[in-house]
Each structure stands twice: as structure tokens, then as C-alpha cells.
Amino acid sequence: xxxxxxxxxxxxxxxxxxxxxxxxxxxxxxxxxxxxxxxxxxxxxxxxxxxxxxxxxxxxxxxxxxxxxxxxxxxxxxxxxxxxxxxxxxxxxxxxxxxxxxxxxxxxxxxxxxxxxxxxxxxxxxxxxxxxxxxxxxxxxxxxxxxxxxxxxxxxxxxxxxxxxxxxxxxxxxxxxxxxxxxxxxxxxxxxxxxxxxxxxxxxxxxxxxxxxxxxxxxxxxxxxxxxxxxxxxxxxxxxxxxxx
Amino acid sequence: xxxxxxxxxxxxxxxxxxxxxxxxxxxxxxxxxxxxxxxxxxxxxxxxxxxxxxxxxxxxxxxxxxxxxxxxxxxxxxxxxxxxxxxxxxxxxxxxxxxxxxxxxxxxxxxxxxxxxxxxxxxxxxxxxxxxxxxxxxxxxxxxxxxxxxxxxxxxxxxxxxxxxxxxxxxxxxxxxxxxxxxxxxxxxxxxxxxxxxxxxxxxxxxxxxxxxxxxxxxxxxxxxxxxxxxxxxxxxxxxxxxxxxxxxxxxxxxxxxxxxxxxxxxxxxxxxxxxxxxx
Numbered sequence: 001x002x003x004x005x006x007x008x009x010x011x012x013x014x015x016x017x018x019x020x021x022x023x024x025x026x027x028x029x030x031x032x033x034x035x036x037x038x039x040x041x042x043x044x045x046x047x048x049x050x051x052x053x054x055x056x057x058x059x060x061x062x063x064x065x066x067x068x069x070x071x072x073x074x075x076x077x078x079x080x081x082x083x084x085x086x087x088x089x090x091x092x093x094x095x096x097x098x099x100x101x102x103x104x105x106x107x108x109x110x111x112x113x114x115x116x117x118x119x120x121x122x123x124x125x126x127x128x129x130x131x132x133x134x135x136x137x138x139x140x141x142x143x144x145x146x147x148x149x150x151x152x153x154x155x156x157x158x159x160x161x162x163x164x165x166x167x168x169x170x171x172x173x174x175x176x177x178x179x180x181x182x183x184x185x186x187x188x189x190x191x192x193x194x195x196x197x198x199x200x201x202x203x204x205x206x207x208x209x210x211x212x213x214x215x216x217x218x219x220x221x222x223x224x225x226x227x228x229x230x231x232x233x234x235x236x237x238x239x240x241x242x243x244x245x
Numbered sequence: 246x247x248x249x250x251x252x253x254x255x256x257x258x259x260x261x262x263x264x265x266x267x268x269x270x271x272x273x274x275x276x277x278x279x280x281x282x283x284x285x286x287x288x289x290x291x292x293x294x295x296x297x298x299x300x301x302x303x304x305x306x307x308x309x310x311x312x313x314x315x316x317x318x319x320x321x322x323x324x325x326x327x328x329x330x331x332x333x334x335x336x337x338x339x340x341x342x343x344x345x346x347x348x349x350x351x352x353x354x355x356x357x358x359x360x361x362x363x364x365x366x367x368x369x370x371x372x373x374x375x376x377x378x379x380x381x382x383x384x385x386x387x388x389x390x391x392x393x394x395x396x397x398x399x400x401x402x403x404x405x406x407x408x409x410x411x412x413x414x415x416x417x418x419x420x421x422x423x424x425x426x427x428x429x430x431x432x433x434x435x436x437x438x439x440x441x442x443x444x445x446x447x448x449x450x451x452x453x454x455x456x457x458x459x460x461x462x463x464x465x466x467x468x469x470x471x472x473x474x475x476x477x478x479x480x481x482x483x484x485x486x487x488x489x490x491x492x493x494x495x496x497x498x499x500x501x502x503x504x505x506x507x508x509x510x511x512x513x514x515x516x517x518x519x520x521x522x523x524x525x
Contacts, residue, residue: 053483076491083489090487094434095480100406100426107497112489120497138283138404142433143276156488 004029004164004195005050009059012045019045021219022059027197029163034210035199036230038241042219043199044091047166050197051088084113087162091169091199093149097141102133102152105141109160123159131155131185147178154185164195171205183208201242203231215240265447268440275433277336281401286330288402292506293411299513300399306520307391315520316387322516323394332401337394344393345386352382405429410496420494431477439470 005027012020020042027033027050035043048054049061052068061068063082073079087109090096099105106127110120128134133151141149150170157165170186171179186196186209198209206213206227213230215223217240223230230236237243282289288296307319327337357367361377400408409422409429446462454462 048483051487053486079491080489083487088487090480090484092480095477096484098427098430098481098485100409100430101404104406104426104497108485108490109488111495111497112485112491112493117497138406140279140406140430140433142430142437143279160488 003027003062004031004064006062006065007049007056007059008062010049010056010061011058012042012049012054013057014045018219020049023216023219023221024059025214025221025224027195029195030193032196032209032211033198034206034213034227035197035216036201036203036206036213036240036242037199037216038201041216041240043201043216044168046216047088047168047197047199051086051166052082053088080113083109084160085162086164086166087157087160088166089154089157089168089170091172093146093153094141096153096156097144097149099141101138101140102136102144103128103138105152105156106159109156113160127155127159131158132181147174147181150174150178150182151185154182158185158189162194164197165189167196167198169200169202170198171202172200179205203237203242206231215242217241265440265443268436268443271436272433272440277333278401279404281332281336282404284331286332286402288326288330288332288398290505291509292500292502293403293407294414294500295502295506295509295513296399296403297408297411297414299509300395302513302517303395304392306517307388307395310388310520313383313387316384316391318516318520319391320387320394323391323398327398327401330398330402332398336401337397340397341390341394344390348386348389349382352385355382355385407500410500413496419496422496423494427481431481434477435470435474438473439466442466442469 003026005025007023007025010020010023011018023042023046025046035046037043045054049056049068052063052073055061055069063086066072066078073082097105099108103124106124107120110123111117115123128137131151131154133148133155136144136148136152141152144152154167154170167186171182174182183205196209200206200209210227213225213227214221215230215236222240223233223236234243303319303322307316310316327334356374356378357372359375359378359381361375363373364376364379365374366372367374403411406426409426412422413419443466446466
């Protein structure tokens with residue numbers, strides 16, 4: 001049986017700095033997985049490998065049994081299908097919000113995936129209502145607050161209704177109310193049996209956002225299991241710099 | 246209560262304060278322009294393409310005119326439209342005064358350098374002021390004022406992104422429109438980044454720095470900002486790729502002409518015709 005994602009002994013380096021060191025991992029369709037680890041442990045890099053933005057230096061990343069490499073993304077049909085089904089929300093919304101207005105931002109993905117223009121307009125209008133960002137429709141991203149930016153960034157990915165959502169620190173640096181908003185959005189969306197992979201170092205939200213978690217430390221997988229099991233292992237959390245010593 | 250921005254501009258903090266104040270003023274100006282473009286008013290309710298077309302025809306009329314009346318007419322139309330559109334008159338006044346001042350400076354030599362019928366002489370230098378020189382300088386200033394007036398009213402009544410998309414009316418390629426849009430967006434991000442960097446430095450600097458230290462700090466900041474720009478550039482490219490971008494630029498144009506747009510077009514066409522009738 002094919003797993004949704006299958007990573008085998010994946011290694012990735014930024015010039016001479018090792019980011020991922022022989023990481024092996026299986027992700028099943030419909031699961032909610034948290035990638036747990038301190039800053040710089042390789043969580044963001046792993047998400048980018050899963051989204052086909054980076055390619056493994058050695059080892060392999062398989063998506064539904066197909067090897068994700070440069071060759072895979074050279075085929076327009078495969079590339080568009082993949083982008084349609086797998087969405088990534090970046091940690092820094094300023095990276096992700098590059099269009100002049102919120103409306104254009106939401107339309108960007110569907111437009112570049114070749115949706116008909118009428119369908120795009122309808123989908124954007126619906127998303128503006130659904131994500132409670134209608135008042136921001138014509139606003140420029142640089143005039144939005146941190147929480148608003150994050151909501152727009154998530155909406156700009158969810159508008160494509162992907163089957164797999166990769167989230168990089170979705171509630172980092174947000175006030176409690178904005179965090180609550182984002183989590184509500186996520187719960188609502190997950191209800192449809194989607195796959196969610198969340199990179200985080202926030203232990204408080206772990207049980208709320210995941211059924212399974214993988215702990216990374218300096219680019220290596222040091223533990224995998226249910227959130228409750230991982231949270232009860234104080235020694236492990238300390239070793240991975242996730243709790244105070 | 247004193248304005249903190251004004252305090253920064255006038256305080257003795259030197260390079261850091263002046264730079265911070267300049268960057269802050271840029272952000273404020275952009276926010277103010279954005280606000281006025283979204284207020285309720287005559288021009289704000291019109292399609293950006295109609296406004297752009299009308300502005301181009303008014304500027305053309307001012308440039309083409311060989312008499313004062315059409316130029317004055319264009320300035321008067323711009324002033325009336327600004328009033329009817331509830332635009333910030335203070336900001337418009339500043340732009341118009343600057344246009345008058347700087348074009349006046351450029352045109353000044355023409356008054357004494359253009360040969361023609363002598364009207365008077367400049368005291369002390371005894372340079373001749375000619376009728377043709379005065380006329381030429383006056384037309385240059387008048388045309389510049391008319392063009393600036395129309396452009397300022399257009400820019401303050403139209404969200405800049407609509408204006409950018411409306412440029413497609415003049416067959417501007419999609420890639421150029423998208424490129425300018427993204428550049429504009431990231432200029433603000435870098436301004437914010439530069440402000441954060443300078444503010445953090447300011448919080449650690451007590452008293453004025455010696456000039457060589459200030460220069461060193463400015464160069465170091467520029468270097469850091471540039472390296473951050475490169476980093477951000479590749480991140481943004483990845484974010485675009487993640488949402489299906491495959492190096493083919495696409496744009497969703499969302500304009501639609503309504504009855505009031507057709508009425509505005511007809512009024513502008515009539516105004517243009519009336520101005521032409523004034524011409525000899």
C-alpha cells in the first residue's frame with residue numbers, strides 16, 4: 001500500500017550546514033501530524049521537501065509512491081495536480097503575501113492553476129466571507145496586522161481546497177485571540193478528512209492540533225508517537241530543547 | 246499634543262532620527278493616499294480605466310493648448326473634481342505648490358534668455374525680460390501645474406493597484422504590471438524592516454555619533470538590508486511556486502463599466518470638445 005508521503009533516509013544541507021540528516025518518515029492520508037522541535041532543528045526544511053520546493057540531497061521523498069524530484073515537476077500536468085492537492089503556509093506571512101491586495105492574494109493560486117476566471121471570482125468572494133476577511137478585500141497586505149496577515153495567508157492556500165496542508169508555525173507570534181481564530185479555521189477545515197502536517201515548537205497546542213507527532217533535533221528524528229506519550233517524556237523534551245532545563 | 250514624527254524631524258538626533266522620520270513619513274503618506282482613494286466621492290466611484298483615460302485626455306489638452314484658457318480650464322476641472330471627491334486639499338495643495346516652485350525654477354532662465362520684445366530689465370544684472378520669454382515660461386509652468394493637478398487628483402482618488410491594472414488600457418504588458426505591483430509591495434516591507442533596524446540601533450545609541458561612525462553604521466545597515474532582500478527574494482519565489490506559479494505571469498482583471506462610468510466618459514468627451522472650441 002502506498003503512503004501519502006514516504007521519506008527514506010533523506011539528507012539535506014544548506015551549503016555546509018546539515019539541515020536534515022537521514023530522516024525517514026511515513027505520513028498517511030487523513031492524518032494530523034506535528035513536527036516538533038526547537039528553532040533550527042529542520043522542521044521548515046522538511047515541510048519544503050514535502051511541498052516539492054527543495055529536493056533531497058540523498059535519500060528519497062515519495063508522494064503517493066512517486067519520487068518527488070526536479071523531473072517530477074517538469075511535467076506540467078503532474079506539477080499542477082500536486083500544487084492543487086498540497087498547500088504550504090509559510091511561517092512568515094510577509095513572504096507569502098506578495099500581491100497588491102488581499103483579493104489578488106486569494107486569486108493568485110487559482111489563477112496560476114488555470115481555473116476559469118469566473119470560478120476564481122466566485123471562489124475569492126466565498127473565501128472572503130468564509131474566513132471573515134471581507135473587510136480586508138481591497139487592503140494592501142502591508143497595512144494589515146500580524147493576525148490578519150496570517151489569516152489571509154491561510155485563506156490564500158485553503159481557497160485551492162488542497163487535500164494536504166503543510167503549516168509552518170501557524171500561530172507563532174500571534175496574540176491569543178488571533179491564535180484562537182486560526183485554530184478555529186483549522187478545525188473547521190480538518191473536519192473534511194484532510195491531511196495536516198504542522199511544524200511547531202508550541203507544546204500547549206500539540207494535543208489540539210495533532211494525532212501523531214515526530215520530534216526533531218538537529219536534523220534527526222529522535223522520537224515519534226502520540227502527543228500524550230511525547231509530552232510525558234520530560235527527558236526527551238529537554239534533550240530536544242523544548243522545555244527549560 | 247506634539248506630533249512624534251515632527252519631534253523626530255526637528256530633534257538633534259542626527260542621521261538615525263532623520264532617516265527614521267523620513268521612512269515613517271513615507272508610510273504615512275502611503276496610508277493617507279490609500280484612505281482618500283477609498284473614501285466616498287465622485288471619482289472614487291468611477292472605473293479606474295475611465296479615470297485614467299480622462300486624465301490622459303486632460304493632460305493631452307493642457308500639453309496641446311496654445312492659449313491660456315484651456316490650461317486654466319484643466320486646472321479648474323482638477324480642483325472641482327478634488328472638491329467633489331472629498332480629497333485631502335492640504336496634500337493636494339502641497340503637491341501643486343511644489344510643482345509651481347520647481348517648474349518655476351526650471352523655467353526662470355527662459356524669461357531672460359529667450360530673445361524677443363523687451364518688457365523690462367532685471368535690476369543690478371540688467372538682463373532683459375522679454376515678452377516671448379515670459380510667455381514660454383508661463384506656458385511651461387501652467388502645463389506642468391495642469392498635469393500635476395490631474396495626476397494628483399487621479400492618484401488620490403484611485404487605489405494604486407487599480408491604477409496599475411488600468412495601465413493595461415495602454416497595452417502595458419502583464420509582466421510589467423505584476424512586476425511593478427510586487428516591487429511596490431516589497432518597498433514597504435523593506436521600509437518597515439529598515440525602520441525596525443534603525444529603531445533598534447537608536448535604542449542602543451546615547452547621544453550623537455561622530456561622523457565616521459555614522460557613515461560606518463549607514464553602510465553596515467545598507468549591507469544587512471541588501472542581504473535580507475536577497476534572502477526574502479528567494480523565499481517569495483518559493484511561496485509563489487508553492488501556489489502554482491510556473492514562470493508564466495497571470496493577472497485577474499476585475500473591472501466592469503457601469504452607467505455612471507459611461508456618463509463620466511461622455512462628460513469628459515464633452516469637456517475635451519469644449520476646450521478644443523476655445524483653441525483658435
